[in-house]
Amino acid sequence: MLEQTGIPTAEDIARVTPSAARRRRGPVAVVECFQKxxxxxxxxxxxxxxxxxxxxxxxxxxIDHEACNGCGIxxxxxxxxxxxxxxxxxxxxxxxxxxxxxxxxxxxxxxxxALDRAGEAVGEATVIRVQNAPALDKTNVVWLSVPKGMGxxxxxxxxxx
Amino acid sequence: xxxxEIAVVGGGPAGLSAALAAARxxxxxxxxxxxxxxxxxxxxxxxxFFGSEKERAGTRGINIADQLIAEIQSCPNxxxxxxxxxxxxxxxxxxxxxxxxxxxxxxxQAVVVASGASERMLPFPNNDLPGVYGAGAVQTxxxxxxVKPGERVVMVGAGNIGLIVSYxxxxxxxxxxxxxxxxxxxxxxxxxxxxxxxxxxPILTRHxxxxxxxxxxxxxxxxxxxxxxxxxxxxxxxxxxxxxxxxAVGLSPLTELFWQAGCCMAYIPELGGHVPLRNExxxxxxxxxxxxxxxxxxxxxxxxxxxxxxxxxxxxxxxGYDRDVDALIAECQADLSALRAGxxxxxxxxxxxxxxxxxxx
Numbered sequence: 001m002l003e004q005t006g007i008p009t010a011e012d013i014a015r016v017t018p019s020a021a022r023r024r025r026g027p028v029a030v031v032e033c034f035q036k037x038x039x040x041x042x043x044x045x046x047x048x049x050x051x052x053x054x055x056x057x058x059x060x061x062x063i064d065h066e067a068c069n070g071c072g073i074x075x076x077x078x079x080x081x082x083x084x085x086x087x088x089x090x091x092x093x094x095x096x097x098x099x100x101x102x103x104x105x106x107x108x109x110x111x112x113x114a115l116d117r118a119g120e121a122v123g124e125a126t127v128i129r130v131q132n133a134p135a136l137d138k139t140n141v142v143w144l145s146v147p148k149g150m151g152x153x154x155x156x157x158x159x160x161x
Numbered sequence: 162x163x164x165x166e167i168a169v170v171g172g173g174p175a176g177l178s179a180a181l182a183a184a185r186x187x188x189x190x191x192x193x194x195x196x197x198x199x200x201x202x203x204x205x206x207x208x209x210f211f212g213s214e215k216e217r218a219g220t221r222g223i224n225i226a227d228q229l230i231a232e233i234q235s236c237p238n239x240x241x242x243x244x245x246x247x248x249x250x251x252x253x254x255x256x257x258x259x260x261x262x263x264x265x266x267x268x269x270q271a272v273v274v275a276s277g278a279s280e281r282m283l284p285f286p287n288n289d290l291p292g293v294y295g296a297g298a299v300q301t302x303x304x305x306x307x308v309k310p311g312e313r314v315v316m317v318g319a320g321n322i323g324l325i326v327s328y329x330x331x332x333x334x335x336x337x338x339x340x341x342x343x344x345x346x347x348x349x350x351x352x353x354x355x356x357x358x359x360x361x362x363p364i365l366t367r368h369x370x371x372x373x374x375x376x377x378x379x380x381x382x383x384x385x386x387x388x389x390x391x392x393x394x395x396x397x398x399x400x401x402x403x404x405x406x407x408x409a410v411g412l413s414p415l416t417e418l419f420w421q422a423g424c425c426m427a428y429i430p431e432l433g434g435h436v437p438l439r440n441e442x443x444x445x446x447x448x449x450x451x452x453x454x455x456x457x458x459x460x461x462x463x464x465x466x467x468x469x470x471x472x473x474x475x476x477x478x479x480x481g482y483d484r485d486v487d488a489l490i491a492e493c494q495a496d497l498s499a500l501r502a503g504x505x506x507x508x509x510x511x512x513x514x515x516x517x518x519x520x521x522x
Contacts, residue, residue, distance in 0.1 A: 003346040006354030006364045035351045036503045038463070039211040041219035057213050058503025077219045079209035080352025102332055119361030137221065139209070156359040 007117050008032055017152060018065040018086075027070025027087040027095070030152070031061050033080060045077035072131075075099050076139035085141075086151045094151030095128065100142045105130055106159050114146055115156040122153060165191040165240070167476050168256055168269035170247045170418065173201020174462045175454025176275035177229040178469030179476070183273075184236040186477035186484060191267065192239065193258055195246040199233070200226035201277060202297070203462065205304040207332075208325055211350075212463035212500060222462065223304075250274075250422040250450065271449045271476040274419065275469060278412035278433060278455035283317065286372040292379030296326040296409035303333045311405035315382045316340045317370050318409030324353035326409060327362060337362045338401050343369040343387050350505070371398060373406050382406050412459045419456075422447050427519035431512025432458030438521055442475035442490065443468060446521050451476050458516075460509055467496050 002008050018028045029050070031042065036058045043051040043061065050068035051061055072085045076099060085097035106112050106127040114125040125144040132140040146154045169180045172194035180190045198204065206222025217225050233239050245260040256267045280295035282288070294302075294310065296318070302308045314335055316327045319342035327337045340357065345367055347354045354364060367386055371393050374381045381402045385393035412433055419426060419437040425446040426435045437445040437452050444451050453472040454465035471493045478486040501509050 002351055002355075004366050006347055006351065006358040008355065032355070033352060035505075037211060037350055037352075037505050038213070038500045038503055039218060040213055041209075044214050045219070056502060057499050058506075079211050079219055080350065081356055082352045115359055115361070117355065117359050119359050137209075137224075 002034060008034060013152065020088075022065050023086055023088040023151065026089045027072070027085045027097070028065050029063060029068050029070060029072075029074055030084045030086050031063055031074075031082065032084065033061055033078075033082045036060060039079060041077045041079060042074045042083065045074050047071065047073060072097055072141055075141050076136040081139065084155060088151050090148070092148055093145045094148055096144045096146055096151055096154050097141050098144065098155060098157065100140045100157070101138060104159055104161065105132065105140055106142060106157070110159070112144070112160060113158040114144065114150070114154040115158060116153050117155050119156065121158070122150065123147060125154060125157060162255070163191065163265070163267040165189055165267060165269045166271070166480055167191070167473075168193065168267055168272045169275065169473075170256075170272065171201065171275035171277055171454070171456070172196070172199035172241070173275060173277055173454060173465070174203055174225070174229065175277075175456075175465040175469035175472075176201070176273065177233060178466040179273040179275060179451075179453055179473035180239050181229070181232055181236065182470040182473030183477040183482070184239045186474065186482040186486070188238070188477040188480055188482045190236075190239045191269070192233070192241045193245045193247050193256075193267075194241070194243055197244055199230050199241065199243070203229075205300045206462075207304050207329060210462060212461075215496060216463035216466055216500070218463070225462070247418065250418060252423075254449070271451065271479050273451040273453055273469070273472045273476055274456060275452070275454040275465075275472070276415040276418060276456045278414045278459050280408070281411045281413055283370065283408055283410050285370055287375070288373060290373050290375050290379050291377065292375065292404055293373055293406045293408065296322050296407050299405070299407050300326050300329060303329060309333055309335060311403075312336060313338055313403040314405040314407050315370070315384070315401050315403045316407045316409060318342060318411075319344075319347045319349055319354065319364055319366070320409060320411070321349035321353060323407075323409030324349040324357060326407065327357050328353065328360075330407075331357070331360055331362070335405070338403050339384075340364045341368045341370060341384050342366045343391060369393060370406065374400070379404055379406050412455065414456045414459060416456060419445060419450075419452065422450055424450065425521035427516055429458070429512045429516050429519070431508045431515065436516065438516065438519060441494070443472040444475060449476075449479060458509065458512060461500070464497060464500050467493050467500070
């Protein structure tokens with residue numbers, strides 16, 4: 001259980017996973033937030049209105065995956081670092097954009113170790129892009145190219161230096 | 162003797178919010194803080210805060226501190242006394258404080274005490290070895306002073322502080338060997354737990370620390386499983402090599418000033434220990450003495466800021482600066498209720514309900 005291990009279960013993840021068809025169309029936000037806590041910056045940050053307004057600030061975020069355009073603004077605004085952008089539109093690779101607050105930051109083109117939600121290495125990833133503009137306030141967003149099918153598994157990375 | 166209209170004791174999120182609210186109502190305010198800078202615990206909290214936009218959700222604690230301090234500095238009727246430790250509040254209303262090895266006096270017309278909380282200790286053999294730290298101390302060392310506390314940590318406690326400080330230890334390049342939690346469940350926010358789990362840190366629930374080991378400093382920690390009676394189960398001991406043992410086992414409100422001033426107090430475990438009785442405007446049983454923040458009950462920075470506002474507004478109103486005060490306080494009460502409404506607010510709600518039943522002695 002998530003409350004004992006800190007790792008979301010397959011059932012938890014299934015509840016927030018966008019449909020396969022939506023994931024194949026292009027980037028979309030996966031909001032891995034499973035506990036009712038007083039928090040709503042995802043809703044406040046979103047520019048497309050994809051997040052529904054919170055009736056109670058303790059509610060879980062409700063996102064409309066069809067209205068979401070995968071822009072990724074919410075990724076760096078979430079205090080829990082619980083939002084990821086997944087893009088399964090590629091033929092041979094998936095792209096996962098993760099919030100990353102560690103040094104050293106990887107460089108585009110660098111090969112890194114891909115980790116799953118348990119911190120286990122599940123292969124390698126190629127860094128495509130690193131977003132670290134001042135507006136992100138040091139929650140960098142790293143774009144990882146991972147093998148096809150790994151888009152809903154890879155959630156962290158380790159630099160190899 | 163310094164005279165002021167409202168003295169605020171403690172320049173953390175609650176105290177700064179109280180000072181701002183009172184000053185904006187027109188009162189003359191003096192903030193006393195024992196540290197060299199304002200901000201309280203915010204100055205080492207590099208992570209983003211929760212809550213709503215009103216409580217600056219999504220902003221890092223360190224930046225919230227900067228914002229509040231900038232707002233204070235733009236108020237001409239707020240004076241700040243740093244490195245000033247308030248010692249007592251006497252029946253004639255005089256506050257004594259220590260600064261530069263001298264005892265000074267201040268006469269305020271009302272006081273808001275926002276003295277915060279302090280870390281608890283856990284008894285176990287060798288808990289006095291160098292290398293055994295409170296998690297807050299490790300956070301100050303790393304985030305304020307840029308000092309790496311060691312190479313490999315075992316963290317005791319999976320509440321928010323244990324989880325957040327573990328994450329910040331990883332950011333500082335320290336290995337976190339394990340987080341050990343005696344309860345069957347993780348007590349902190351599960352998003353904090355998920356962050357450290359996907360960095361490879363094991364969280365061992367139903368485990369506790371049995372002893373620290375080392376000759377001159379911590380070299381290893383012995384942990385064991387605990388049974389339903391919270392006692393270590395013999396035969397389940399395991400040794401983990403490390404050079405830091407970090408304790409994040411809860412906070413207790415710092416309430417010496419309330420005891421000394423003669424406030425009626427109650428012991429409420431859900432609020433962290435002894436807290437002063439107070440009305441819904443946060444005035445204690447000593448007239449003109451208000452409480453706000455962790456000193457009123459260990460909670461969060463977001464609620465500390467809202468409580469500070471209530472106490473500041475109420476103190477200012479008591480002196481006649483009462484423009485719109487009922488509406489402003491009602492809005493704050495609604496914000497507090499919203500913050501506390503969810504499942505994670507259950508403990509606070511139940512503690513406050515118990516407190517409401519407590520009778521003054």
